[in-house]
Amino acid sequence: xxxxxxxxxxxxxxxxxxxxxxxxxxxxxxxxxxxxxxxxxxxxxxxxxxxxxxxxxxxxxxxxxxxxxxxxxxxxxxxxxxxxxxxxxxxxxxxxxxxxxxxxxxxxxxxxxxxxxxxxxxxxxxxxxxxxxxxxxxxxxxxxxxxxxxxxxxxxxxxxxxxxxxxxxxxxxxxxxxxxxxxxxxxxxxxxxxxxxxxxxxxxxxxxxxxxxxxxxxxxxxxxxxxxxx
Numbered sequence: 001x002x003x004x005x006x007x008x009x010x011x012x013x014x015x016x017x018x019x020x021x022x023x024x025x026x027x028x029x030x031x032x033x034x035x036x037x038x039x040x041x042x043x044x045x046x047x048x049x050x051x052x053x054x055x056x057x058x059x060x061x062x063x064x065x066x067x068x069x070x071x072x073x074x075x076x077x078x079x080x081x082x083x084x085x086x087x088x089x090x091x092x093x094x095x096x097x098x099x100x101x102x103x104x105x106x107x108x109x110x111x112x113x114x115x116x117x118x119x120x121x122x123x124x125x126x127x128x129x130x131x132x133x134x135x136x137x138x139x140x141x142x143x144x145x146x147x148x149x150x151x152x153x154x155x156x157x158x159x160x161x162x163x164x165x166x167x168x169x170x171x172x173x174x175x176x177x178x179x180x181x182x183x184x185x186x187x188x189x190x191x192x193x194x195x196x197x198x199x200x201x202x203x204x205x206x207x208x209x210x211x212x213x214x215x216x217x218x219x220x221x222x223x224x225x226x227x228x229x230x
Contacts, residue, residue: 017049031063032056038087043079051079064218067092068125097121107142109134112223115176115214118145123180123216129156131179133163135172136211143170158195160202167208175203177213186222188215188229196224 017033026034035052042048055077059065069092074085109115115134122145123130130150135143146166149156156179167175177199179192188196196213203210212225224230 031061035088038091039080039084040087041079046079051077055080067096068127068218096124109136109140109142109176109211112212112214112221112226115178115212115223116216116221118142119178119214119216122147123178124218126180127182129180129182131156131158131177133166134176134178135167135170136174136176137171138173140174140211143172158199160199163199164202164206164208167206172208174209174211176211178216179214180216184217184219186215186217186220188222188224193229196229200230 017029017036020033021029021037029037032049032052035055036048039048039051042051046054055069055074056066058077059069069088071085071089074080074088075082080088107114107118109118118134119132122132128150131148132145133148134145137143144166148162148166149158151157163175163177166172177196192213192215196210199213200210210230212223212230214224215222
């Protein structure tokens with residue numbers, strides 16, 4: 001790179017990431033250039049673009065892995081202090097929220113893919129297992145989505161009474177269960193299968209049917225309904 005030892009302020013204007021963004025549009029910048037615009041400046045030895053490349057190399061250029069970095073991970077890079085780490089974390093969180101920009105009300109659920117998209121802002125990149133319930137009206141439109149519990153990296157306790165208490169409070173006519181596997185494992189465990197059967201039976205007694213149970217991971221999902229397990 002002809003500019004690798006120069007601060008970005010000394011580059012030709014058309015080559016500077018921020019100026020390129022304005023001139024040709026944000027969609028035409030590389031991942032490294034986008035990260036460099038957030039970083040703003042380098043560390044004295046490396047310019048912002050070189051520093052951005054170092055960060056991306058540390059996650060094998062995977063934006064998915066980049067999104068899972070935390071504050072302590074970022075400040076390990078020379079030149080990334082509190083302010084730059086906060087900017088990067090804030091940008092990644094906005095990206096997660098933007099990934100599923102749908103209203104939580106007046107949104108009709110007609111399949112598992114919509115549930116997965118609805119839950120992305122809540123479960124993407126989470127390192128602890130969490131259990132959520134989506135509450136629906138008779139038309140299968142979302143009334144509310146609510147976190148029921150949070151556990152460790154491999155499990156969380158779920159109280160059926162709490163799930164159906166919220167269902168009654170919301171006057172829900174049906175529910176969808178969602179929990180994440182931070183490990184990325186899509187297959188349900190025996191505990192997942194047992195809990196699903198327990199809640200399915202409780203829903204029948206309460207006349208509030210369980211329509212599906214999704215296992216959420218960053219790379220995809222497993223649907224009990226799609227697999228014929230309900």
